[in-house]
Amino acid sequence: MLAFIARRLLYAIPTLLAVSVVAFIIIQLPPGDYLTTLMADWASQGGAVQEGTVLAMRERYGLDQPIYVQYYKWIVGIVTQGDFGISFETGQPVTDIIWGRLGFSFLLAFLTLCFVWLFAIPIGILSAVRQYSIADYSAAFAAFFFLAVPDFVFALTAMYIWSTFFGQSVGGLFSDQFIDAPWSWARLVDFISHVWLPVVVIGLGSLAALVRIMRANLLDELSKPYVATARAKGLSEFELLIRYPVRIALNPLISTLGWILPAVISGEIIVAVVMSLPTTGPLLLRSLLAQDMYLAGSLILLISVLTIIGTLISDILLAIADPRVRRQ
Structure with missing residues (x-):
């Protein structure tokens, strides 16, 4: 029985890794990113956004890096520190937002x-x-x-x-x-x-x-x-x-x-x-x-x-x- 459970747990590790990769890629598939959506909202409200501001925010959020670098930092933070990153929309740690509802x-x-x-x-x-x-x-x-x-x-x-x-x-x-x-x-x-x-x-x-x-x-x-x-x-x-x-x-x-x-x-x-x-x-x-x-x-x-x-x-x-x- 214990060997049966151990095998199931071992199978779960590569499955979780594969799911995390697929999930991160799927989220990146739509055109643009969070900043694109944010700038569109500001523009619809009549606000002018300078290119320097966009570049600075992109660097701040790490969106100027390749997708595999973003994924690596995210998954390493989860595994080593339990850090799921920062929510772009609220600026709060993701863990604080999730645990309140989970x-x-x-x-x-x-x-x-x-x-x-x-x-x-x-x-x-x-x-x-x-x-x-x-x-x-x-x-x-x-x-x-x-x-x-x-x-x-x-x-x-x-x-x-x-x-x-x-x-x-x-x-x-x-x-x-x-x-x-x-x-x-x-x-x-x-x-x-x-x-x-x-x-x-x-x-x-x-x-x-x-x-x-x-x-x-x-x-x-x-x-x-x-x-x-x-x-x-x-x-x-x-x-x-x-x-x-x-x-x-x-x-x-x-x-x-x-x-x-x-x-x-x-x-x-x-x-x-x-x-x-x-x-x-x-x-x-x-x-x-x-x-x-x-x-x-x-x-x-x-x-x-x-x-x-x-x-x-x-x-x-x-x-x-x-x-x-x-x-x-």
């Missing part, structure tokens, strides 16, 4: 994963066991509906209904008086009263997908000979279901952690913007629009790290749940 992103991701798994597994089991029943057709209709409709549409609809018919504020994760307040019981209650709506909105798409996956996998297992053998030995239907087919059908759901975790952490960017969530999603969008390469590159790198962490966690859980994985 905590809420992690918390939102954890709650969303709990919501998705809590409902996807029992609904998928019910849909498979009661195949072609009203419950099965209802679950299928709901799953395809939630998969087809974009998340931001659910966000807009939920915000309209909740504010119009219930008179509740649904933007952000706190009421105005608790945004910058220290943590207390009142702030926790206020957080809980706000966080459930974005958790449901962000989790609906993943919930619908996992319900269909669970149903399909369980139906495949229920038709196998070992189920008939276990039933012939006198096991009750519930015990038989939980001990054998459900346990095996869970494997594909466990493997989805690799893509669900980074998707939730990124905050479902449009949903986070619509609902004014203080997560990393809107921050990533703003940094890409401003071509703030150190901030955008750091966020993309962190999301990639989360993808690898999610995959590692799913591999470990699969190895625990299924001995065949460990033997392979």
